[in-house]
Amino acid sequence: MTQVIDALAKACEVRPAEPEDAVQGVGAAYVAAPATVTEAGELMRAAAEHRLTVVPRGAGTKLHWGAPPERCDLIVETRRLGRLIEHTAGDLVVKAEAGLPLEKLQEAVSGTRQQLALDALVPGATVGGTLATATAGPRRLLYGSARDLLIGITVVRADGVVAHAGGKVVKNVAGYDLGKLFTGSRGTLGLITEAAFRLHPLPQASAYVSATVADAAAALELTRALRRSSLVPSAIEVDGPDPITVTVLLEGFAGGVPARAEAARDLIGGRITEEPPGWWGRLPDGEVLAEVRAAPSKLTAVFQEAPAHVRGSAGRGVWHVGLPAGDAEQALDRLRRHGSAVVLSAPDGTALDRWGPVPALALMRRVKDQFDPEHRLSPGRFAGGI
Amino acid sequence: MGDVSTAGLDGLAERLRVVAGAGNVITDPAELRTYECDGLTYHRATPGIVVLPDSAEQIAEIVRACTAEGVPYIARGSGTGLSGGALPRTDGVLIVTSRMRRILEIDIDDERAVVEPGVINLDVTKAVRSQGYYYAPDPSSQQICSIGGNVAENSGGAHCLKYGFTVNHVLACEVVTPDGEIVEISEAPGYDLLGAFVGSEGTLGITTKITVRLTRLPEKVETLLAAFDTIESAGEAVSAIISAGVVPAAIEMMDALSIEAAEAAVACDYPPGAGAVLVVELDGPTAEVDHQFAQVKELCDAAFEIRVAADDTERALIWRGRKSAFAAVGRISPDYIVQDGVIPRTALPEVLARIDELSGDSGVRVANVFHAGDGNLHPLVLFDDAVPGAAERAEMVSGQILDLCIEHGGSITGEHGVGVDKAKHMPRMFTEEDLDTMQMVRCAFDPAGLCNPGKVYPTPRLCGEVPGRRTGVHPLVESGKADLF
Amino acid sequence: MEDFRELLDDCVHCGFCLPTCPTYQLWGEEMDSPRGRIHLMSQHEQGEPLSGPMIEHFDRCLGCMACVTACPSGVKYDRLIEVTRAKVEDERPRGRTDRLLREAIFAFFPYPKRLRLLRGPLRAYQASKINMAPLLNRISPTLAAMERLAPPRASHVRLPERVAARGERRAVVGMLTGCVQREFFPGVNAATARVLAMEGCDVVISKDQGCCGALSLHSGRAAEARAFAKKTIETFADVDVVVVNAAGCGSAMKDYGDVLADEPEWAERAREFSVKTRDLTEYLAELGPRATRHPLEITVAYHDACHLAHAQGIRVQPRALLAGIPGLEIREIADPEICCGSAGVYNLLQPEAAGELGDRKAANVSATGADLLVAANPGCSLQIATALRRRGEEIAVAHTAEVLDASIRGIGKEQLSPRR
Numbered sequence A: 001m002t003q004v005i006d007a008l009a010k011a012c013e014v015r016p017a018e019p020e021d022a023v024q025g026v027g028a029a030y031v032a033a034p035a036t037v038t039e040a041g042e043l044m045r046a047a048a049e050h051r052l053t054v055v056p057r058g059a060g061t062k063l064h065w066g067a068p069p070e071r072c073d074l075i076v077e078t079r080r081l082g083r084l085i086e087h088t089a090g091d092l093v094v095k096a097e098a099g100l101p102l103e104k105l106q107e108a109v110s111g112t113r114q115q116l117a118l119d120a121l122v123p124g125a126t127v128g129g130t131l132a133t134a135t136a137g138p139r140r141l142l143y144g145s146a147r148d149l150l151i152g153i154t155v156v157r158a159d160g161v162v163a164h165a166g167g168k169v170v171k172n173v174a175g176y177d178l179g180k181l182f183t184g185s186r187g188t189l190g191l192i193t194e195a196a197f198r199l200h201p202l203p204q205a206s207a208y209v210s211a212t213v214a215d216a217a218a219a220l221e222l223t224r225a226l227r228r229s230s231l232v233p234s235a236i237e238v239d240g241p242d243p244i245t246v247t248v249l250l251e252g253f254a255g256g257v258p259a260r261a262e263a264a265r266d267l268i269g270g271r272i273t274e275e276p277p278g279w280w281g282r283l284p285d286g287e288v289l290a291e292v293r294a295a296p297s298k299l300t301a302v303f304q305e306a307p308a309h310v311r312g313s314a315g316r317g318v319w320h321v322g323l324p325a326g327d328a329e330q331a332l333d334r335l336r337r338h339g340s341a342v343v344l345s346a347p348d349g350t351a352l353d354r355w356g357p358v359p360a361l362a363l364m365r366r367v368k369d370q371f372d373p374e375h376r377l378s379p380g381r382f383a384g385g386i
Numbered sequence B: 001m002g003d004v005s006t007a008g009l010d011g012l013a014e015r016l017r018v019v020a021g022a023g024n025v026i027t028d029p030a031e032l033r034t035y036e037c038d039g040l041t042y043h044r045a046t047p048g049i050v051v052l053p054d055s056a057e058q059i060a061e062i063v064r065a066c067t068a069e070g071v072p073y074i075a076r077g078s079g080t081g082l083s084g085g086a087l088p089r090t091d092g093v094l095i096v097t098s099r100m101r102r103i104l105e106i107d108i109d110d111e112r113a114v115v116e117p118g119v120i121n122l123d124v125t126k127a128v129r130s131q132g133y134y135y136a137p138d139p140s141s142q143q144i145c146s147i148g149g150n151v152a153e154n155s156g157g158a159h160c161l162k163y164g165f166t167v168n169h170v171l172a173c174e175v176v177t178p179d180g181e182i183v184e185i186s187e188a189p190g191y192d193l194l195g196a197f198v199g200s201e202g203t204l205g206i207t208t209k210i211t212v213r214l215t216r217l218p219e220k221v222e223t224l225l226a227a228f229d230t231i232e233s234a235g236e237a238v239s240a241i242i243s244a245g246v247v248p249a250a251i252e253m254m255d256a257l258s259i260e261a262a263e264a265a266v267a268c269d270y271p272p273g274a275g276a277v278l279v280v281e282l283d284g285p286t287a288e289v290d291h292q293f294a295q296v297k298e299l300c301d302a303a304f305e306i307r308v309a310a311d312d313t314e315r316a317l318i319w320r321g322r323k324s325a326f327a328a329v330g331r332i333s334p335d336y337i338v339q340d341g342v343i344p345r346t347a348l349p350e351v352l353a354r355i356d357e358l359s360g361d362s363g364v365r366v367a368n369v370f371h372a373g374d375g376n377l378h379p380l381v382l383f384d385d386a387v388p389g390a391a392e393r394a395e396m397v398s399g400q401i402l403d404l405c406i407e408h409g410g411s412i413t414g415e416h417g418v419g420v421d422k423a424k425h426m427p428r429m430f431t432e433e434d435l436d437t438m439q440m441v442r443c444a445f446d447p448a449g450l451c452n453p454g455k456v457y458p459t460p461r462l463c464g465e466v467p468g469r470r471t472g473v474h475p476l477v478e479s480g481k482a483d484l485f
Numbered sequence C: 001m002e003d004f005r006e007l008l009d010d011c012v013h014c015g016f017c018l019p020t021c022p023t024y025q026l027w028g029e030e031m032d033s034p035r036g037r038i039h040l041m042s043q044h045e046q047g048e049p050l051s052g053p054m055i056e057h058f059d060r061c062l063g064c065m066a067c068v069t070a071c072p073s074g075v076k077y078d079r080l081i082e083v084t085r086a087k088v089e090d091e092r093p094r095g096r097t098d099r100l101l102r103e104a105i106f107a108f109f110p111y112p113k114r115l116r117l118l119r120g121p122l123r124a125y126q127a128s129k130i131n132m133a134p135l136l137n138r139i140s141p142t143l144a145a146m147e148r149l150a151p152p153r154a155s156h157v158r159l160p161e162r163v164a165a166r167g168e169r170r171a172v173v174g175m176l177t178g179c180v181q182r183e184f185f186p187g188v189n190a191a192t193a194r195v196l197a198m199e200g201c202d203v204v205i206s207k208d209q210g211c212c213g214a215l216s217l218h219s220g221r222a223a224e225a226r227a228f229a230k231k232t233i234e235t236f237a238d239v240d241v242v243v244v245n246a247a248g249c250g251s252a253m254k255d256y257g258d259v260l261a262d263e264p265e266w267a268e269r270a271r272e273f274s275v276k277t278r279d280l281t282e283y284l285a286e287l288g289p290r291a292t293r294h295p296l297e298i299t300v301a302y303h304d305a306c307h308l309a310h311a312q313g314i315r316v317q318p319r320a321l322l323a324g325i326p327g328l329e330i331r332e333i334a335d336p337e338i339c340c341g342s343a344g345v346y347n348l349l350q351p352e353a354a355g356e357l358g359d360r361k362a363a364n365v366s367a368t369g370a371d372l373l374v375a376a377n378p379g380c381s382l383q384i385a386t387a388l389r390r391r392g393e394e395i396a397v398a399h400t401a402e403v404l405d406a407s408i409r410g411i412g413k414e415q416l417s418p419r420r
């Protein structure tokens, strides 16, 4: 024990884990916090030498989400990897360390009226955590999600090797895009230490148009009308069922937004506001929380199969649903007939098929075997028990 | 290319005839040679066998047959690649998708289309335009390049500044993996294998069906042609536009030499005497476009002439000059190298000046055509192969331009891919560890190293070995399945 | 003549020509694309002997020149294929049937008098000196189609040697009457002469004129083509402008400069001749309209004949002339750049491919829902009308000249109604 902690301490700051460091009830042994990429590499090498299982932790806002890891010897905290490395405003590019909270990054770039066009669904989330969970909010409709905005990444592999992919230019096809592979990998392929993103100008103005409808079919009609229009909304969200609201976000030039908002209201009715509705960009309530992806026209089906709570991007066809624990298994089965449904969080001890059918799972296992042949990184948290 | 004995492939050819039909397997030497290169004619190799399959099942069988015999195979779409990605192997099979060109499904309601890999990029737009949609990625070669090739290269185009690249518009791919399995990959659930596959240059498998996102046609489009005295002032205008927070659909730049070529080819009638022209296109809701258009005109005040396209015909004419520029350079120079480097946009004026110096010092003419909005340079290095030493000098200048890109924190390729041509440059941009890590993905998909070997990476990684350590001659090199560069 | 190697080297292998090539559309093979054919030519130029497959790929080329239009690099595919066809004819004896078929075609088509004998398949059979039995099957459908489209023989018009301008004379022009045109579509020639006259031209129609050599030139029969060219140049020596209404003929005549470039005593004359050759619509557009157009309430699908659109770059003028007719509505045919498969004698030599291309074109024409199909080439009209008939559809066909004539004379669209 002391031998291990000494070895880890050679790499960076490390302490024995406390009970509250447990990840979903799985107790950890050590918590280490590297302050540089080099330290992170050394730490991971030391962990490899001692065959420690590793779970990365960002802000820990929702570390309890997902399946519990099989084992968790070492928690690698990214809080000390919190620097903003560079922001070249003229290039609309920012590069930051993984532990930097997203809000800090936004604050830093907003000075030049720029933004990373990613909605933080959970306050406090870090750059690394956001990438590792592939989170995105309403504006994914216009800007895409984390994978679409990421242009370069630095990771530390399970064996401690530091590797880069991409770069810091917005256009680049040299080599495989490891950034996309790591986006959404939930700490199972390696530790993300740095990321570079393309930025967008902050819009001068924004307006929300919200309409309440009688049923899901009516909501689908409205979202369809919005998609078919040439209004270029930044987001088309739906929330329901009590009541079902369709809200569209329009952003842009101050002189143009009001007219576009009026046009949107002509299409869907309802009212125009400067501020979003209270539920905007937040995850819905529910004992079991799942992410559902299906074609946008499946909106009615999603409401039918998950009657308790649906919220998400009607434009892209990515919804979060809240399900009562008792009914979750069946609801998930039904939802999976229309698309994919992945459980994000569930009460401790709930037995659930969290992933459902995952096509190409065999390939995913082989990817995992290559990056983490000993299965020491967040074991068991991912699809198919990866 | 000498006559390479492909005797060992006779049995395989027989097998492929059974799989794909006799009329779809090519073994005649003269016919085979027509497939010896893609759009980059500098690298040539006559394929051992060419097969033109009709379905994913056939491709899966072909891949299994190749794997069983340890024969490398390479996919090819329309053969317009500019990095030798589809360069065949004399001891291998070239799998050409040009007969798989059906648009399988158009779903306007859900804004997507499902196509076979040989479908031509522009044909997707043609099929949906009347319904108010289009397929956004628009490489200059869009009238002929295939969607399968686009996926492999993660192709971009003039409009990717605003709309992103192929990867941002592909929702799912059906892929024949090197095991000969047919699998569907997408962004989620699970690992984003789709994100890794797009842009993998045909080295991770062969895509047989692609679901693409369709984009709503914009309400308004404005296209402006601004003519500047010097390329530097045009470069400064680009930086000013980007910094001002305007995101045009496209900002393209051409210098005097490339304008000359385009004039010769398509009589695009750009303002005479221009040292450089910018083509700026804005699209979107009318109010947005009008506002930004006014801004852009102001930011281009150094231009001596600004033309605005009055209608689609005039817009097409402005674009014709730009889109034909590569091939048009054939009119002003017998031979040329199309370079494809990327730099941060703010470095544009400086790098352009340095390229000018390089050209001046070496006496090698360089024409510049590029996607200025995202810093993607396409210097065309001109030479005459008949002049002794000219090709070497051009190659040198072309390499120095890449050095400039790397020096400025850029990339050796923005859209044409690494292919066989730039594999040797990869170590200048990435460390050995980086390349090793990327090739872990390769090992996961294609441990035998038979799927388009020798592309992208200068040295193949031995799959299954302990990461990071490697000794002796690589078995793939030894067996002749891969080359060292 | 330009160095063949240099012509080949102009190709940068970009592939932009592939999508407009009808044979690439049909088969999707590199060897049956312009880029692939150029590659094959290059192989041959580098010493590779002409093999059976190579020749097959050259033979399958329609010579539609869509690739010339599409090429940003300025590759002169027209010259390349002409030279290559001549090499094929010189270097490689063809199989017996193939040879006989070609002989038969070239024994008849370029000679109006012989063509006349051919009217009616039975007569054709009797008239032929060679045994055509196996070949007749191929040729006769075409002849039969021509018969169907052509007006009854009784309506044969004999054109005078000179037609005088109406009103003040604006120009004196020579007029080529063509072979197929003269025999099967004399009405087109009559209409052409009338339109020119009504627009103020004296039209000189030499009786001695023969074939312009287009078919021979486009099939690699170089010597024959040169002889026809010289004869034609002499025939029109006295006029400043030669107006042609058949696209294939016009494109050949504009090529005389290249065809005779190697013959010092002819080179200059040939070049001058090419310069003074005009397609009818090209000439009328230059001249500008003077005669009054009367309304024709009709929808028209205008088909770009390859030898007009691709070989001569004439697309705008015919559309503008048609659009100048009050009441006439032009409908664009989808994929206008793709050949209909007629391509001179192609439909005789490559019937399957020609048939398929015809079907595709027919589908696009049919989709326009137009009343009338207008083309500048009788071969195209024949081909498309035949393909439409296979679909169980009928469409009236007319040459641009006939439509203009009908409008200027105010005789109404009934004159353009479907023929038997």
Ligand SMILES: Cc1cc2nc3c(=O)[nH]c(=O)nc-3n(C[C@H](O)[C@H](O)[C@H](O)COP(=O)(O)OP(=O)(O)OC[C@H]3O[C@@H](n4cnc5c(N)ncnc54)[C@H](O)[C@@H]3O)c2cc1C
Pocket: A055, A056, A057, A058, A059, A060, A061, A062, A063, A064, A065, A066, A067, A078, A098, A099, A120, A121, A122, A124, A125, A126, A127, A128, A129, A130, A131, A132, A133, A134, A135, A136, A186, A187, A188, A190, A191, A192, A193, A283, A291, A344, A378
């Ligand atoms: C399994 C799971 C799924 C989630 N899905 C969604 C969703 O779909 N939508 C949504 O809005 N929010 C989702 N969240 C919430 C999400 O965690 C937060 O929005 C935020 O992105 C997490 O940031 P954090 O810094 O708090 O990370 P943490 O909560 O500390 O960690 C989150 C996950 O990322 C890994 N991780 C953290 N940092 C790194 C790193 N540097 N390198 C490698 N791996 C790292 C952790 O091991 C853990 O698996 C999900 C969370 C989890 C755990």
Ligand SMILES: Cc1cc2nc3c(=O)[nH]c(=O)nc-3n(C[C@H](O)[C@H](O)[C@H](O)COP(=O)(O)OP(=O)(O)OC[C@H]3O[C@@H](n4cnc5c(N)ncnc54)[C@H](O)[C@@H]3O)c2cc1C
Pocket: B038, B039, B074, B075, B076, B077, B078, B079, B080, B081, B082, B084, B085, B086, B097, B117, B138, B139, B140, B141, B144, B145, B146, B147, B148, B149, B150, B151, B152, B153, B154, B155, B156, B157, B158, B201, B202, B203, B205, B206, B207, B208, B326, B327, B415, B416, B452, C013, C014, C015
């Ligand atoms: C004049 C010209 C202009 C160009 N302009 C642009 C531009 O603006 N932007 C741009 O990005 N590119 C451009 N290109 C490059 C080229 O057109 C693109 O890379 C295009 O995507 C290649 O498509 P293709 O069908 O010709 O593919 P090919 O050249 O046949 O193949 C390219 C690569 O894709 C692989 N591949 C092909 N099909 C499949 C499949 N089904 N599954 C897996 N792998 C496959 C091949 O193995 C090869 O590695 C241009 C090329 C030319 C000649």
Ligand code: SF4
Pocket: C020, C021, C022, C023, C024, C033, C034, C037, C060, C061, C062, C063, C064, C065, C066, C067, C068, C077
């Ligand atoms: S002339 Fe027509 S058929 Fe021949 S190669 Fe060119 S496009 Fe193809």
Ligand code: SF4
Pocket: B327, C010, C011, C012, C013, C014, C015, C016, C017, C018, C034, C035, C038, C067, C070, C071, C072, C073, C074, C075
């Ligand atoms: S378009 Fe021209 S240059 Fe390009 S391949 Fe075809 S012939 Fe060659």
